[in-house]
Amino acid sequence: MSFGSSPVVGLDVGTSAVRAAMVRSGRGGYALSSFGQIPLTPETVIDGELRDGGALTDAVSRLWKRSKIRSKKAVIGIANQRVVVRQVDLPYLDEKDLRASIRFQAADHVPMPIDEAEVDFHILHDYTNEDGEHLMRVLLVAAASDMVSAYVDAVQEAGIEVTGVDLAPFAVARAVSRAARGEEGIAGAEAIIDVGAGVTNIVVHVGGEPRFVRILLVGGDDVTAALARELDVSFEQAEAAKIDLGRGVGLPNAARVLSREVDALVEEIRGSIDYYVSREEGEPIGSLIVTGGGSLAHGLVPKLEHSLRMHVTLATPLRDINVKTRWKEEQVAQIEPVAAASIGLAIGAIAR
Ligand SMILES: Nc1ncnc2c1ncn2[C@@H]1O[C@H](COP(=O)(O)OP(=O)(O)OP(=O)(O)O)[C@@H](O)[C@H]1O
Ligand SMILES: [Mg+2]
Secondary structure (H helix, E strand, O other): OOOOOOEEEEEEEOOEEEEEEEEEOOEEEEEEEEEEEEEEEOEEOOOEEEOOHHHHHHHHHHHHHHHHOOOEEEEEOOOOOEEEEEEEEEOOOOOOHHHHHHHHHHOOOOOOHHHEEEEEEEEEOOOEOOOOOEEEEEEEEEHHHHHHHHHHHHHHHHOOOOEEEEEHHHHHHHHOOOOOOOOOOOOOOEEEEEEEOOOEOOOOEEEEEEEEEEEEEOHHHHHHHHHHHHEEEEHHHHHHHHHHOOOOOOOOHHHHHHHHHHHHHHHHHHHHHHHHHHHHOOEEEEEEEEOOHHHHHHHHHHHHHHHHHOOEOOOOOOOOEOOOOOOOHHHHHHHHHHOOHHHHHHHHHHOO
């Protein structure tokens, strides 16, 4: 890493926008040399899945034209219900042999036809059980091939070669937590929560080893949709009303809807965290980091703290990285909550 790397681009296709971060590593750590985003039209991505490939191709083309990203290669992220993450124990094999047999081994553990899935894995650790058998704990990631290729094809159609596909929640964890990158130790487990527009990702890791992943199909857009429905206004008007409410501007009726919807989001998140904690091996969570545009919803952070009885830290992925662009403070405030996935996708590819 001390010799520096050629730049790598992380491309995060979110529900509300597509974002690209160009990152390189050097002596001073990681550096963000360029960042850009283009809003996506509604219904381009629904529930984390690509529905309108043409709209994404168009947005990616515009993103590359507008930003100073020169590389024509990118790593993309995915997070939806058609990707599953499973922790499994397998007889010990070295990495090469596991790679050769992974599809066969995964077939029993993955709830989708293995011929229609992309399979990846991370070896967590190996151990010897009570019977003296040498085993290994492996994190399996399986994603429906057609879902993945829809993303890959749409991006490549814009002239950008996709050199890797990663799980978006892992990317986010990497970008917001030194502990998740294995650069520092912390006591216990750490939870990282990315509240997006349509998807909320939760990762719990211990020392950089993922222990729990949950992809929830809820986010800030549910709050907006409820406001639109109950105030009888357009989605755009409801979005503006939601932002205004965060500044203390708005009618009591709107504030009530917002509060109720934020409560519902918090409940969903708490349900997942409770599930993790209740599991046998659920190591206590000592640190909780939140990011994503949806986390800016008025009241979400204090409600989460109250519900989980824990301090919540807002992620600062731009503070941990050498930012090469001179942004104004308000630009940093806009970019910081939504930059983690793209930055983490790039970091993951550099570290590999
Ligand atoms: N100031 C704000 N107050 C409240 N909500 C906000 C604010 N800014 C952005 N949001 C909300 O954040 C959400 C977008 O978050 P983000 O950009 O992280 O999602 P995304 O990455 O596009 O989508 P996803 O990850 O869910 O696929 C939207 O629902 C938007 O309304
Ligand atoms: Mg997102």
